[in-house]
Amino acid sequence: MPGGHAPIHFHPWVWLTWTGSTLLCVSLTRNPLYLVVVWLCVAIVHAAGGMGELARGSAPFPLWLSLTVVPLGALFNALTVHVGENILFVIPGAIPLLSGRVTWEAALYGATNGLALGVILLVFWVFNRNVSIPSFLRLLPRAFHSLAVVGSIAMTFVPCLQQQYQQIQEAQAIRGKQLRGIRDQLGLLLPLLVSSLEHAFQLAEVMTARGFLASLSPLTRSNLRAAFLGGFGLVLGGWLSRFWGLPGWIASLLFWCALALFGALFFLAMRQVRYTIYRPRRFGVRDGLAIGGPSLLSLLLVLNHLFPERGLLAYTPYPALTLPPFEPLVAFLLLGILSPFLVAVFAGHDSLS
Amino acid sequence: MIRFRRVSFRYSRTEPWVVRAANFEIPRGSFCLVCGASGSGKSTLLRLINGLVPHFSGGVVEGEIEVNGLNPIQLGPAPMSRVVGFVFQDPETQFILDNVEDEIAFNLENAAVPAQQITYRIEETLRGLGIEHLQRRRLESLSGGEKQKVAIATVLSLAPSILVFDEPTSQLDGQSAEEILTLIQTLARQRQMTIVVAEHRLDRLLHFADRLVYLPACGEPPLVGEPQHILPHIEAVPPVVQLGKRLGYRPLPLSISEGRQMLQDLGVDQADHRDRLLATDSASLPSLPPLLSAEGVSVRYGKTQALSEVSLDLFPAQITCLMGANGAGKTTLLRAILGLVPLQQGQIRLQSEDITSLPTWRRSRVIGYLPQDPNALLFSETVLEECLLTLRNHALPEEQGKVLDLLSQLGLAELVQRYPRELSVGERQRVALGSILITEPRVLLLDEPTRGLDERAKARLGELLRALKTKGMAVLVVTHDVEFVLNLADRLCVLKQGKVIADGMPIEVLRKTGLPPPQIMQLFPEHEFRNVEEALAAIGEVLSHMPDKSDRRAAPACHNGDNKLCPRESPPVVR
Known part of the structure; x- marks a missing residue:
């Protein structure tokens, strides 16, 4: 940014933790107020990371994209889920899926789901750009x-x-195609899919030819496969024991055994893979501070788990529309999402990278 | 040492063999050239060396392969990467990361080279290739030649004993190609590396090779041996070899210096042909008004000035070729004519009409454009549908008869119901060409149309363009292929750093600009022969008095039906 300091670079683990904890929060709540807080925080982090893009006008694109999903979600849910007491209008007839009451509750729930999806998109966008x-x-x-x-x-x-x-857009124009509306854009999907798959295949071939993970021995690979099957068998056994009405501790034991098996073999396999890291990135104080935000989110998740009766993150508009609860403590903990931005600001940097 | 013993491969049990009864050895330190028509199995053969085939592609392998004592079929490509460095056709597809240093470090990290050594290995590799200045550069900022060198550096950093290249010069101008190939040869000599290169452009590589693997067709056993012994069996050879074959001279000349020696031996170079000029050249520049004009066109990409006030007229019934080094602005000029890039300044006129503000989809009705990668234009389920789609886009009547006529002219009559992306490179190109020619454009722009084409496909393309020219079409061809230019072009323009530096008769322009001349021009620098036929016709008088060279015949090919390796001494050709 002109006149500012160089962008701050956080350790990839900061972004991984940030992404993971934010996504977990989004997946656990359908409270629209909290989702708005999360969206705002993620949008601020996104904007802070793309000052140059903001100047060029390209940074707002993911923001608009994430918000576009909200009305689409509302529309889809309102037209297909006919539950709720506050009726907007009724679609007459017997059209499969569509006919019936269109309610405020379904629209709000759809919009909330859309917002959650929009946040997920934005989170991945931020992760992709920063790592x-x-x-x-x-x-x-x-x-x-x-x-x-x-x-x-x-x-x-x-x-x-x-x-x-x-x-593909260019190729279509070369072939005389004028791309006007959504229908024309849809025509690009198949060629886009074909060329993307071709690219994916090429990349995988190149990585293999260049020795990606060449040090993993065939024995390790077969051990891993065996461990996976074993762990899967234990999980299946646990599920079947519940299905057959056996005591609950048997299922729990099998599940924990599976988890331990997965963990142990993952650890051992990771140790067997030989590779080096050229110029490894050190984990610094700022990284530690920035990872504090996701820790706040973890605290929120722990609280939510420990006090299920409080329903800290819970909300449903069904059967009748009510005002979503808003706990200042929850909102405060959600502000942890801002941590990369706050650390950058306090460290005197204008932007993230 | 690479050893193939009765190796056959096919992609599934129900499909025909792609490689069949391959039975040969490539000794350590050789420079081996793999050639053959498109679809003859060259890429498959290369991928068998490092195990990408069948590990990545699937398929059925018979026989044994041994590469430096290892079996790639058993080990697979990842472990083989320590022994075999594989450089793919398009370096851009080979890159995984975004800058040169990380890209080279990627291989070393995966090979668990200690971190302290990685810096040293990167610097040493870059120094060895003379590109140490690129270490901190982003890959997207590199030229085609630089990308190719970085691609080589990525595999070289692991110090493999074998380097395999799949068409390494297909995207390079003549000078960059020569530079890369010289570099490869030097590496091979310095480090005793075995080099295996698949390439269509034999003129660029033949003089480097000491071993030739020729794949006559898909599923036919390869012929293997020293170039002099294999070349008589190959139909499409470079002009210098072709001349040697036609003159019955043995051993066949592989390079220009050997070609000159041949002419000297035969006494042909003393022949007095200096007055012989080609009538077609002087008559080819028309006096008609231009069909399409680019006037003072400038294009800028960020900080890079891609084109600076370029002016170019295209005339009806004329084939103009456009040459220049990688990054000179050739593709940008085509894209500017079609409206795919915004002009900083200048105008595009079709006859007298200013079309600068017309969108591409409207220009494409009268200006056909074939991009470098014909795949980019293929969207439909069948070849027939591909052409009908263009008519539909332009709201023209979908006359199936007209489409079938065109496809027949393009030699695609048998393929109308086939899926276009499944066809060979040459066939795909003709389908893409059909999809733009169906609107009968008045101007045709082609970007590197000979890339990846074998000699036969190239000749067919030349014939097609000549036919279009006779119909009054203005054709502009961007190419690095000087032989193609000399045979085809009525006029040659050269771009350098975004400016036109020469425009005129091909032979004159080639002489003036210092572009690598075609072989026939190098052999007869004072004459104006465009191809072997013209040279032979002109020196026919001398040929009639040519001394008998029957004592210097090629050794016969070894057609050992039992698929045993032929002894290297005699006969020298292995099938």
Whole structure:
């Protein structure tokens, strides 16, 4: 930013924790007031990270995109879920899925779901921009080769998709196609999908040819597969024991055994994978401070778990519309999402990167 | 050492063999060139060396492969990456990260090279390739040649004993290609590395190779041996070799210097042909008004001035070729003509009408544009539907008969119901061409149309463009292929750093600009022969008195039906 200090770079673990805890919060609440707080916090972090983009007018795009989902969610839910006491209007006839009462409750619940989806989009956008591809690759659990390759493809998917979209738009224009509305845009989907899959295939091939995770021995791979199957068997056993009405402690034991097996083998497999990290990023004081925010969110989740009767995050507009509860403590803990932004500001930096 | 023993491969049990009965050795330290028509199995053969085939592609392998004592079929590509460095056709697809240093470190990290050594290895590799100044650069800011060198650096950093390249020069201008190939050869000599290169452009590589693997067609056993012994069996060879073949000279010349030696031996270079000029050249520049004009066009990408006040006229019934180094602005000029990039200044006129403000989709009705990658234009389920789609887009009558006629002219009559993306490179290109020619545009722009094409497909494209020219179309071809230019172009323009530096008769322009000349021009610098036929016709008198060279014949090919390796001494060709 002109006149400001260089952007602050946080450790990838900060962004991973930030992303994970924010997503967890979003998945646990359907209280529209809290979701608005979360959206605002994420939007501030997003804007702080893209001052240059803001100046060029490209930073608002993900914000608009995340908000576009809200009316779409409201519309879809209102038209397809006919529950609630406050009726807006009635769709007559016997049209499958659509006919019936259209209620305020369903619309609000749909809008809330849309907002949650919008926040998720925005969170991933922020993560994608702040964590470089090399940093992301280093975060991936290398004991799981396929997962790591898929993760890498996912990470490069958005920039690649943007590039492919532009190329296909151009190709359509070259073929005389005038792209006017949504219907024309929909025509781009199939070529976009085909070219994205081709890119994903190429990337996976290149990573393999360049020795990605070459040090994982076939024995480790088969052990991992066996462990996964074993763990899955234990989970299945636990579920079946509940199904057959056996004492609850048997199921719990099997589930905990499965968890321990997964954990132990993951640890051992990770130790067997040999790789080095070139210029590893040190975890500094600022990173520690920035990770404090996600810790606040964790506290909120713990409180929510410990006092289920308080229903800290719970809200449903059904059957009749009520005002969502608003606990100042919850809102305060949610402000933890702002931590990367706050640390940057207090450290004298204008923007994040 | 790479050893193939009776190796056959197909992608599934129900499909035909792609590689069949491959039975050869590539000794350590060789520079081996793999050639053959499009779809003959070159890429598959290369991928068998590092195990990408069948580990990544699936498929059925028969026979044994041994690479430095390892079996890639058993080990798979990831462990083989320590021994075999694989450089893909398009370096951009090879890059995973965003800057040069991280890109090279990626391989070293995965090979668990100690962190302290990584810095040293990166610097050493970059120094070895003469690109240490690129260490901190972002990959997107590099030129085509620089990207190719970085791609080589990524695999070289692991010090593999074998380097495999899939068409490494297909996107490079002549100078960059020569630079890269010289570099590869130097590496091979210095480090005793084995180099395996698949390439269509034999003219660029033949003089580097000491071993040739020729794949006659998909599923046919390869011919393997020293170039002199294999080349007589190959139909499409570079002009210098073709001349040697036609003159019956043995051993066949592989390079210009060997070609000159051949002419000297035959006494041909002394022939007096200096007055012979090609009538077609002097008559080809028309006096008609231009069909399309770019007037003072400037284009800027951020801080880079891609085009500076470029003016270019395209005339009806004329083929103009546009050459220049990578990054000179050739593609940008085509895109500017079509309205795909905004002009900083200048105008585009079609006849006298200013079309600068017209959107691309409207310009495309009269200006056809074939981009570098024909795949970009293919959207439909069938070849027929692909052409009908264009008619629909332009709200033109969907006359199936007209489409079938065009596809027939393009040699696609048998493929009308096929899925376009499944076809060979040449066929896909013709489908893409069909999809833009169906509107009968008056101007045709082609960006690197010979990229990835074998000689036969290239010749077919040349014929097609000549046919379009006779119909009055103005054709502009961007290419690095000087042989193609010399055979096809009525006029040649050269761009350098966004400016037109030469425009005129191809031979004159090639002489003036210092572009790498075609082989035939290098052999006969004082004449104006465009191809072997013209050279042979002109020196026919000398040929009739040519001394008999029957004592210097090529060794016969080894067609050992039992698929055993031929002894290297005699016969030298292995099938």
